[in-house]
Structures are given as C-alpha cells and as structure tokens.
Amino acid sequence: MAANPEKLIIFDTTLRDGEQSPGASMTKDEKIRIARQLERLKVDVIEAGFAASSQGDFEAIRAIAGLIKDSTVCSLSRANDRDIARAAEALAAASRKRIHTFIATSALHMEKKLRMTPDQVHEQARLAVRFARQFTDDVEFSPEDGSRSDMDFLCRVIESVIDEGATTINFADTVGYGVPELYGNMIRTLRERIPNSDKAIWSVHCHNDLGMAVANSLAGVMIGGARQVECTINGLGERAGNTALEEIVMAVRTRRDHFNLEVGVDASQIVPTSKLVSQITGFAVQPNKSVVGANAFAHASGIHQDGILKARDTYEIMRAEDVGWTANKIVLGKLSGRNAFKQRLEELGIKLDSEAEVNAAFSRFKELADRKADIFDEDIMALVSDEQQSHENEYYRYVSLSQHSETGERPAARVVFSVDGREVSCEGQGNGPVDAIVNAIESNTQSGAELLLFSVNAITTGTQSQGEVTMRLSKSGRIVNGVGADLDIVVASAKAYLSALNKLHSKTEKLNPQL
Ligand code: KIV
Ligand code: ZN
Numbered sequence: 103m104a105a106n107p108e109k110l111i112i113f114d115t116t117l118r119d120g121e122q123s124p125g126a127s128m129t130k131d132e133k134i135r136i137a138r139q140l141e142r143l144k145v146d147v148i149e150a151g152f153a154a155s156s157q158g159d160f161e162a163i164r165a166i167a168g169l170i171k172d173s174t175v176c177s178l179s180r181a182n183d184r185d186i187a188r189a190a191e192a193l194a195a196a197s198r199k200r201i202h203t204f205i206a207t208s209a210l211h212m213e214k215k216l217r218m219t220p221d222q223v224h225e226q227a228r229l230a231v232r233f234a235r236q237f238t239d240d241v242e243f244s245p246e247d248g249s250r251s252d253m254d255f256l257c258r259v260i261e262s263v264i265d266e267g268a269t270t271i272n273f274a275d276t277v278g279y280g281v282p283e284l285y286g287n288m289i290r291t292l293r294e295r296i297p298n299s300d301k302a303i304w305s306v307h308c309h310n311d312l313g314m315a316v317a318n319s320l321a322g323v324m325i326g327g328a329r330q331v332e333c334t335i336n337g338l339g340e341r342a343g344n345t346a347l348e349e350i351v352m353a354v355r356t357r358r359d360h361f362n363l364e365v366g367v368d369a370s371q372i373v374p375t376s377k378l379v380s381q382i383t384g385f386a387v388q389p390n391k392s393v394v395g396a397n398a399f400a401h402a403s404g405i406h407q408d409g410i411l412k413a414r415d416t417y418e419i420m421r422a423e424d425v426g427w428t429a430n431k432i433v434l435g436k437l438s439g440r441n442a443f444k445q446r447l448e449e450l451g452i453k454l455d456s457e458a459e460v461n462a463a464f465s466r467f468k469e470l471a472d473r474k475a476d477i478f479d480e481d482i483m484a485l486v487s488d489e490q491q492s493h494e495n496e497y498y499r500y501v502s503l504s505q506h507s508e509t510g511e512r513p514a515a516r517v518v519f520s521v522d523g524r525e526v527s528c529e530g531q532g533n534g535p536v537d538a539i540v541n542a543i544e545s546n547t548q549s550g551a552e553l554l555l556f557s558v559n560a561i562t563t564g565t566q567s568q569g570e571v572t573m574r575l576s577k578s579g580r581i582v583n584g585v586g587a588d589l590d591i592v593v594a595s596a597k598a599y600l601s602a603l604n605k606l607h608s609k610t611e612k613l614n615p616q617l
Contacts, residue, residue, distance in 0.1 A: 110323065110354060110363040111330035113147040113305065114140050114347060116379060117162075118178050120338035121151070125554065125574050125581045126383040129605060130162040131490060137166040139378050140335075141173050142451050143371040145347070147200060149332075152178040153192040154185040160192050167196035174240065176200035181230035190237035201234040203227075204244035204274070207251040207259055220255055228262045235267040242270035244307065249275040249285055257295050264298045270330060271302045275318055278311025278342060282321035289326025305330035310342040319345045320353060324361070335379040336387055336394060348372045348393040348425070356420055373426030374451070377480075381487060384572035384583040386557060393425055433479055436471040440464050443482075450479060452486050463489045473589055474568070480561045484570055484587040488597070497522055497607045498547070498600040505535050505592050515539040517596055521546065536595045543596065549603055551575040555583075558591050571598040577606055 117133050117140075120126060128136070133150065140148050150166040151159040167175045175196040179185035181203050193199035205227050206216055212223050227243065234241045243263045245256055260271055273289050289306070293299040306322035308315040315337065322328040337346035351369060354361045376394035380387050389397040399422035409416035433446055443464050447454065454460050466485050471477055501518040515538035518527045530542030536556065544550075555574035560567040569591035573584045582605035586597025 107358070107362045107364045108329060110361075110365050111146045111303065111305075112347065112351065112365055112367050113149065113176075113330050113332045114143075114145040114334065115149040115307075115332050115344065116140070116334040116338055116347075117166075118149040118151050119332075119340065119344050120334040120379070120383075122340045123338055123343070123383075123385070124340075125583060126338060126385060127581060127583075128162075128382060129608065130158060130165060132382045133162040134165055134169065135487075135490065136335075136375075136379060136382060137170055137175075138453060139371070139375050139451065141170050142368070143375050144366050144368045145173055146366060147174045147176050147330075149176045149178060149202065151192075154179060154188040160188060163189075163192035164195070167193045167199065171197050174198040174200050176202050176242070178202045178204070179230075179234075181205040181226050183230075183233050186230060186234045186237070190234075193238070198240070199238050200240040200242055200270075201238055202242040202244065202272070203230045203234055204246045204272075205230070206247050206276075207245035207256060208247035209252065210250065211247045224255075224259050224262065227259050228266050231263045231266040231268045239267070239269070241268050242272055242305070243268040244272040244274045246274050247276045248273045249280045249288060250277070253288070253291065253295075256292060260292060261296045261298060264296070264302050269302055270305050271299075272305035272307050272330070272332060273322065273326075273328070274307040275309060275315075276307075278309035278315065280308060280314065280318040281312075282314060282317045283325065285318045286321030286325025289322050289328055293327055303330055304328040305332060306345070307332040308345050309339065310337060310344065313342070315343070315345040316349045316353070319350060320361075323363070335375050336385065336391070338379060338383065338385060346392070348376065352393050352420055352425065369424055370426045371451075374483075375426075377483070381484070381570065381585060382583075384555065384557065384574055384585060386559060386572075393420070398422075399427060428479065433482070434467070434471070434477040435475065438467075438471070438477075443467055446479075446482060447486070450482065452483070454486070454490075459489065470568075470589075474566055476566070478562045481568055484561050484568060487585065488587055496604070498603050500586075500593075500597045500600050501525060503539060503542075503593060503596055505538065507535050513538045515542045515592075517542040519543065519596075519600055535592045539592060539596045540599055543599055543603070547603055549575075549577060549606060551577040551603070551606060554581065556595075558594070561587060569594045571595045573598040573602050575599075575602040575606060580606065582606055 150163040153160045153163050163177050177189035179189040189201050306319045306328045308318040319331050333345040333347040337343040351367045389395050406417045499520045503517045505515040507513040512531050513535045514531045516529045528542045528546045532538035532541045554576050557572045559570045568587050570587045571594040584598040584602025586594040588594040
C-alpha cells in the first residue's frame with residue numbers, strides 16, 4: 103500500500119438526482135435540513151438541485167448556498183446560457199460554488215432527444231463550459247449517456263471542454279448500462295487518449311438499473327482512475343436509483359488495504375443522514391440494505407452470535423457504532439427540563455432557527471413525555487421534523503380527532519383541523535379507520551388527490567413506539583409526500599395526510615422534478 107493515499111471526492115446528489123425519483127420531491131425547508139446534515143456528514147460537494155428547473159429549486163439552492171460553509175455547493179444546468187446564468191445566480195452567496203453542466207453525447211440521445219448533430223453538441227458543450235467559467239473556476243461537465251457514446255466523439259468533446267476550463271469530467275452511466283470492467287476501461291481509455299485529461303478530475307456517476315451502480319463506480323475509480331464519486335444517500339434516485347454513498351464510503355474505508363484512498367466523510371453521521379432522508383422522502387430503507395438497513399448488523403443464527411461474542415471480527419467487518427447506529431437509548435423522560443432537551447438537540451446536530459422554535463419543540467416533547475415513559479433519539483428527531491414541517495406550510499393544521507371501529511360496523515371518524523386559521527370539524531366513514539379519516543378530511547378539502555403510497559413505520563421498538571406514517575399524494579402531475587408521527591397511528595395518518603395537502607397547496611413546490 104502506497105504511503106500517501108489520494109483523496110476520493112464524495113459528491114452527494116441526493117438533493118438533485120435523488121430528488122428526481124418520482125415521489126421524492128422535497129420542499130425548500132426539507133432540502134435545507136438535508137443539506138445541513140450532509141455538511142455534518144462532511145461530504146465534499148452537495149449538488150443542491152437544478153436551479154433552472156423551477157422557482158422552488160432555485161430558491162432552495164440559493165438558501166443552501168447561503169447556509170453551507172464546509173462543503174462546495176453545486177447546481178446542475180443544461181448546456182445553455184439561460185440555465186447556467188440561473189445556476190450562477192442561485193449559487194452567488196456560496197463560500198465555494200460549482201456549476202455542473204451537461205449535454206447528451208450518445209448517438210441515440212443526440213438524434214432522438216436533442217435532434218442535434220454531433221458537431222452542434224460539441225459546440226454547445228464547449229460554449230457552455232466557457233460561459234460557466236465566467237461565474238466560477240469550479241466547473242463540472244457531464245457527457246450524458248456517456249457510457250453509450252462513441253469513444254472518438256467523447257474524446258473530441260472532452261478535450262474541448264477541458265480546454266475551455268472544465269475542472270471535473272463526470273462520466274455518466276445515465277441508464278445503468280455499464281458493466282464494471284467495461285465502464286472502468288472506458289474511463290481509462292479516455293484518460294489515456296485525451297491529451298489534456300490530466301487537467302481535470304475524473305468522476306463517476308452511475309445508475310443502478312442492473313444493480314451495479316456501486317460496482318461500476320468502484321471500477322471507474324480503480325481501473326479508470328476516477329477520483330470523484332457521485333452518489334446519493336440510501337442510493338435514492340430515478341428508477342432503480344444511484345450509487346449509494348454509504349456503500350462507497352464504507353467499502354473504501356473497510357478495504358483501505360485494496361483501495362488506498364482517503365474519504366473525508368464522517369462515517370458516524372451515515373445512519374442519522376440515512377434516517378433523515380428516508381423520513382423526508384418517505385422512501386423506506388429495506389431491512390437488509392448494506393450499512394443502513396435495520397438488519398445490517400443483526401446476527402440471528404446461533405453460530406454467528408456465538409462467534410460475535412467470542413471475537414467480534416469473526417462475523418463483523420464494520421462496527422455498527424462507526425456508521426452511527428446507536429442502541430435504542432433512553433435519552434430523556436417526563437422530568438427532563440428545557441436545557442436537557444436543548445442539549446440533546448445540539449448533540450443530535452439539530453439546529454432550530456429561533457428560541458421560539460425550541461420552545462415549540464419543547465412543548466411537543468412535554469406532551470409526548472406525558473404519554474410515553476421513555477423518549478429516544480428517534481422520538482426527538484420525529485418530533486422536531488413534525489414541528490419544522492408544520493412551520494413550513496400551515497394552511498391545514500391538525501387539531502384533534504375521534505375515531506370509532508367495531509367488528510361488523512363501518513369505521514367512522516371526526517377530524518378537527520384548521521384551514522387557513524379557521525377551525526373545521528368534518529365527519530367521514532370508510533373501509534378502515536384510515537380511509538374514514540381521509541374521507542372526513544376530503545369532505546372539506548375536496549382535493550381529489552390520488553393516494554399513491556401509505557406506509558407506517560415504528561420509530562423505535564416495542565408497542566409503545568410512535569408510528570410514523572408517510573402518505574404520497576398525486577394531483578395534476580405533482581407528487582408530494584406528507585409525514586406524520588404520533589403514538590396513535592390513526593392520528594399520525596391524519597397529520598401525514600394534512601401535511602401532504604399542505605404541500606399540494608403550496609405554490610412554490612416544483613411541478614415536476616424530472617429534467
Ligand atoms: O444520469 C445522468 O446522466 C445525470 C447527469 C445530469 C449527470 O444525472
Ligand atoms: Zn443521474
């Protein structure tokens with residue numbers, strides 16, 4: 103192993119490519135919460151969005167650029183002046199900013215999607231990078247669908263964009279078509295054939311359609327010499343998703359003997375980040391998911407348990423605590439005071455913007471502690487999330503409900519909630535208790551939204567746990583998630599439904615996160 107490992111740059115695109123996953127669309131405040139956590143995770147680059155795609159995304163990037171100090175903040179832009187200028191405007195306040203511009207280079211995309219000739223694409227790529235360099239000296243260029251593009255054409259385009267000042271070349275496997283050896287070799291060949299290739303950092307960007315995004319990325323690093331990996335938390339992303347950040351980071355750390363690379367990420371923040379992203383997007387993490395799945399460190403078989411007790415490394419290659427798993431620890435209770443609560447928020451890295459917000463969260467904590475003996479970190483995180491969510495869009499606000507179910511009878515519910523500050527009480531019946539509360543709410547709101555997903559997760563273990571409900575609604579082409587937590591899952595459902603309606607009601611939410 104060489105003495106001085108090189109650095110592997112971790113470029114997180116949860117807030118951009120991850121958000122392109124249908125249903126994972128986030129509000130500005132949700133993006134800010136995730137960006138803050140990504141900074142705490144110490145990722146090198148945060149791709150905060152695609153400024154020209156919507157006013158909502160523009161504002162989210164602008165806010166993140168103003169807040170984040172330790173990571174570079176990046177915006178995606180198509181290869182045209184309008185998109186690039188918009189990205190530059192959104193990033194103006196960033197301590198460190200990057201413009202990421204892209205254009206498709208495969209024959210299929212150029213002919214069928216762009217309806218442009220290769221020469222036109224070449225020229226547009228060159229001019230885009232030249233224009234982007236007027237705003238920052240950190241410019242990334244991606245040949246979209248790179249892994250299905252002609253090598254001679256790629257050489258021409260990439261040489262030109264590096265000449266124009268592109269500092270990162272991101273070789274995109276847009277449709278997840280790559281195979282590790284081939285993908286890695288393509289990057290190596292490009293680096294060998296392009297005379298100025300050493301003037302840029304090479305990056306990998308892989309999709310997981312064939313389940314090989316992580317393997318392809320690592321081949322791009324080891325065979326191709328890439329020194330930046332683009333990835334998302336929990337592998338979130340369009341279709342089958344992107345390269346999972348947690349898998350890349352832990353592979354490189356655990357097999358340092360092989361990779362001999364340094365990553366700056368604070369691994370102990372991986373699980374908290376995974377939980378936050380899952381909670382905000384409503385995309386649950388499968389239990390057997392590497393590193394962040396609930397079973398990733400659980401040993402059920404007797405032989406394994408025996409081995410672990412004798413010597414941990416018999417069956418464990420990583421330690422759960424190193425990636426941020428904590429045993430469900432009772433952290434606070436009914437008698438805990440405001441200071442203890444505030445200190446725990448700080449320890450969890452939760453920043454509330456004002457003392458008024460701390461007070462509101464504390465009073466919610468007290469309400470919860472009256473009903474639940476032991477409060478865990480997960481409870482605090484859910485409670486703060488709920489609080490922050492309700493601050494964002496308060497058009498609809500949950501007040502109370504009563505619900506009746508009895509064998510042989512149709513469940514009925516009465517829900518009290520406020521609509522723009524005015525309290526209303528609505529009744530409804532349904533096939534089950536959740537259907538009844540949704541019908542009660544709809545009798546007033548008449549949103550007509552379609553429910554795409556309803557999921558309930560226990561926040562901690564045991565029947566005392568709070569239930570966290572996610573409801574995904576779709577209306578007129580927009581898809582939004584609402585999340586609600588409560589000890590009573592019917593109440594959590596009402597909160598989740600109202601929170602989703604709030605997002606549908608909000609005007610700044612983008613219509614379509616896709617390109
Ligand atoms: O998958 C892709 O090609 C992309 C580019 C915009 C980099 O996300
Ligand atoms: Zn992508």
